[in-house]
Amino acid sequence: MYTNDYFKYLNIGLPDDILRRKLYGDFEGAIRLIDMRLESNNIPEPLKNCLKVQREIMLRLPDDFPLTKSEALAVARKRIQDFSEEEFTKLVDEGRILWIYINGEPRYFNRFFETLCKTDEVFAKRAGIRKSGMNDEVIRDYSMRTMMEKGKMVNQIRCRASVRIKDEYFEKGKLVRVHLPIPCVCEQQSDIRIEKMFPENGFIAPETAPQRTVFWEEIMTENHEYFVEFSYVHTAKYHDIANIIPSEQQPKFYTEELPPHIVFTPYIQQLVDTLTKDINNPLEKARSIYDFITKNVKYSFMPAYFGLENIADGCARNLVGDCGVQALLFITMCRYAGIPARWQSGWIVEPEFCGAHDWAMFYIEPYGWLYADPSFGGGAVRKGNEALRQHYFGNLDPYRMVANTEFQAEFTIPKRHWRADPYDNQIGEIETEDRGLRYYEYERKKEVISCVEII
Incomplete structure (x- = not known):
């Protein structure tokens, strides 16, 4: 094991x-x-x-969760001078600031301020934050219209991923093992090429690996960066789900539990039974689940998944979660409802931005696999864009890099020690002969070199 x-x-x-x-x-x-x-x-x-x-x-x-209350207030007041203690308490009570007890005293999530700025335009404006680059909603509206008009949208994409041990944690003469995510073969991706890598002797996992990486192993005599540049074609086909008539018999694959997070707890069972009561059409069952998540779950950056327990059930109870948490809730609820559902993840890759992202797939016979992105659907709710919310039930966009087709899957060459993320593969992993490195011990970068529409 x-x-x-x-x-x-x-x-x-x-x-x-x-x-x-x-x-x-x-x-x-x-x-x-x-x-x-x-x-x-x-x-x-x-x-x-x-x-x-x-x-x-x-x-x-x-x-x-390193922040005391006074430290958390100082973080907010650095950007918003009139941020009050009463406002802070209200946000905590509303579940918008995550916290735990450490030795009986509340300690607050280190990314609480980022969450508030991302999910609340008024708050971001008070903080003087203006997003650089292209507007997300403009990009997504454009891709939605293009996909509907042409039946698909295709991008030629080139990216770079890298990791480097921070100098203060580098130990000369130690064996080091490194994984970096790279694109895998799937319905959306083709013409995948590894353009460059350093060191040049990296092992490239098979194109169909469930969590695909390039892997290095060496005894490091001096500290250096590990990087990989890759290119691929990403095709987002348009699925007109309004015209889908599901078969009476639906398949049973991808309907099982996967502990510890894809689990049919009593609450998950009762919630799904309530949402799908009197609905026999599996597509409409999936839609009811998607509607519940996008209209009720508030987006929040999350602590490292390493420390989360029963993610899907927790999201359903707390109604808070990031892209992966919401995707897991959708997958779990669909599976309990008898609808095959699975994981996809990797990056969002836009012309001027890239970042880690997770979403879901679900299967409707005889049509096949469809897509759902609950967190993007919820983002459309915040913007009042109902057409875009509906688009992300059944469809995605061409601004993606898929590295993973399974949740909680092992690498082709497994890590020997604890992974920084035991479930997903988006930003790279490093371990020595003694232990797995934690995120604060190494630098990670994701870069878009080019993202060009070709169809």
Whole structure:
């Protein structure tokens, strides 16, 4: 069993005494109790595997929640001088600022201010933030219209991905193993080429790898960057779902659970049953699920997925989540409803911007695979753009790089230690012979070299 396989046991749960310490934020005490249990010979193997994951989670959680209340207020007041304590408290109570207890004191999410600026135009204006580059809504409206008029839109894209160990964490003479995401073969992508890489001896995973990477392994005598440049053609076909008539019999593939996050909890079951009551058409069931997520879940940057538990159920209860959290909720709800659903992820690649992104696919017989991007649909709700919201149920856009076709899949050459992201593959992973590096220990870059419409 590889280290990251332990995550399959995460939702077994903690013993009560350890759970109480974790909720209070006494991570040191909780880890001490875990170590005592792990040294015991009478712990069942599934619980032991869960404890190993929980131990590592508690070592990492403080990285995402470093801010005291006064420090969080200082972050906001650096850009908004009249930001009040009352306003802060209101945002916390509304669930718009994430927090946990650490040693009994609230500690706040380090990206709370970014979330507020991204999801609230008034807040961003108060902070004096103006987005550079092309307007997202303009780009997406244009691609939607083009796809509807021409039946598809095609982009020729070239990008660069890189990682580099920060000098203060570099250890000369140590074995280093590196993974960087690259495009995989899928319905949308063709003519995939690795244009450049350094070092030049990287191992390129098969084009059909579920999480495709280029991999290096070397004993580093001096610190340097690892990079890969790649090009590909991305085709976004238009799916006119208004004319789809589903078959009476639908397939059963991609309808199973995948612990710890794609799980049919009692709440997921009751929620789906409520939303799909009296609906027999599988396409309309999927639409009802999409409508629920896009109209009710608020977008928020999230802590590292490493530390999240039961992501889909948590999103359904808290009604907060980023692109991947919302995609997982859609997939989980569709699967419980008997609709095949799966993961896709990689990057958004626009002419002047690229960033990590996740979305979903769902299957309707006899049409085949369709797409859903709940977070982009929710973004359209914030803009009051109903046509665009509806577009992202069934369709995407050509501004994407797909590196992954499965969630929680192993690399072709697996990591030996903990992955920084045990579920997805978007920004690169590094490990030494001793351990997996955490995000703060290495630099990551994603760059668009060119993105040109060719059809």
